[in-house]
Amino acid sequence: MISSLLRGDIAVGTSVTIKGWVRTRRDSKAGLSFIQVHDGTCFDSIQVVAQNELPNYADEIQKLGAGCSVICTGELVASQGKGQSMEIQAETVEVVGWVEDPDTYPVQPKRHSFEFLREVAHLRPRTNTFSAVTRVRNCLAQATHRFFHENSFYWIHTPIITASDAEGAGELFRVSTLDMENLPRTDAGKVDYSQDFFGKESFMTVSGQLNVETYCCSMSRVYTFGPTFRAENSNTTRHLSEFWMIEPELAFADLNDDADLAEAYLKYIFKAVLDERADDMAFFAKHVDKEAVSRLENFLSHSFERMDYTEAITHLEKAGKKFEFPVTWGMDMQSEHERYLCEDLCKRPVVVMNYPKDIKAFYMRMNDDGKTVAAMDVLAPGIGEIIGGSQREERLDMLDARLAQMGLDKDIYWWYRDLRKYGTVPHAGFGLGFERAVNYVTGMKNIRDVIPFPRAPKSAEF
């Protein structure tokens, strides 16, 4: 693999074989060609030097272009040229796959717009940017599992199909095997879902939280990491219809424990990227977002500020700054407010805690003041809300009261309520949109460019 060659794992003078794809070819009429080959194992490609004495030099090597796949064998040598320390002096260059029509091969050795590359999502991993995103995304995912494993969390595989609109978190995608051309009807004329596959209405999950809470109330420390689905018609750079979410859940824990966990987790995965993907991060800092590296370093070197929602409102009122949306206690904070708190006021990540109950979900724990719930948002400079979490309501009577207040049918939540009947325990957790974390780390602007095949309204090609 190219990464191990460039890392210096293999001594100069050794015979090596690499398998990969051609990025560019430059000929020298002195009788040799330079072939840049990449294989995805690291940011850099390696230069293969092919002399015209090779039997297939004229009829094959000189026809190589971007996208061709090759197997090259030769001696690893110190480079005579500038720009790379090592290169391969080819003894054989085997062409495995040609590019059928070089004229229309979309991935040219030049700058492409991300919009265009989205239209060729099957080929965009061959570009510098998307292979770098892919490695960073993988690094964040691996670091996530490592962090939770090292801290005694179990990964719980929560279901993707669900029969309850668990959290009320947005529009759901329906899952059904009913014949849409000929829907069975009840006497009342409604669609008869008792004849559907699961015998009731079913959907794609919007969150694994309620399910993972059940395992939390036995396994103590658990998390989910999987795809979630929202059928919202939102067309922004921050939303996907299908995205990956990380949701840890911690038993015998309160909101402060939750905030501690969020801080430790984010710092762990960001540090992993700086340690393990310096090559890709240098690329992002150079070509995508100048602050990609310094932002993470800054993030790691400061502890999170913590403040109550009420306190945050006071700060906003005293800001002496004109906000587009006026500041009042009880409002849901707009992104301009969140950004003021972390970017202007504190200049570091801020955890805002204890929000008004009316703007938060039913399962969040009611505080003693009767007005606020134990919810928290982690706000980060440059992005705003990156994590949302809460201490869960563990008291059955309080939970039922909240369900009633919000007009929810408590029978639907019968198993969730059982957790409060049988050995209930204070517990807390949070949710992190994985792609948003990848965006934050890489500095990529559009969330559709940090997931291999983005799903969004009117967009599910590939």
Add this chain to the structure above:
RNA sequence: UCCUCGGUAGCUCAAUGGUAGAGCAUUCGGCUGUUAACCGAAAUGUUGUAGGUUCAAGUCCUACCCGAGGAGCCA
């Protein structure tokens, strides 16, 4: 879903209502231990779709489709 901007060569973009162009990529030639090389030449178009106004539409008007940015919703 709302607001704003956009859709012209493979890509990135020009073109006052009056002959559809450049750079890069591609192909060919030249030059060079080259570095998204350099020099020269060639080829490349149903101007998003459907209507309309006009002697004449890439350009103006209408509808629709697609894309981008912002807003709302949120992760």
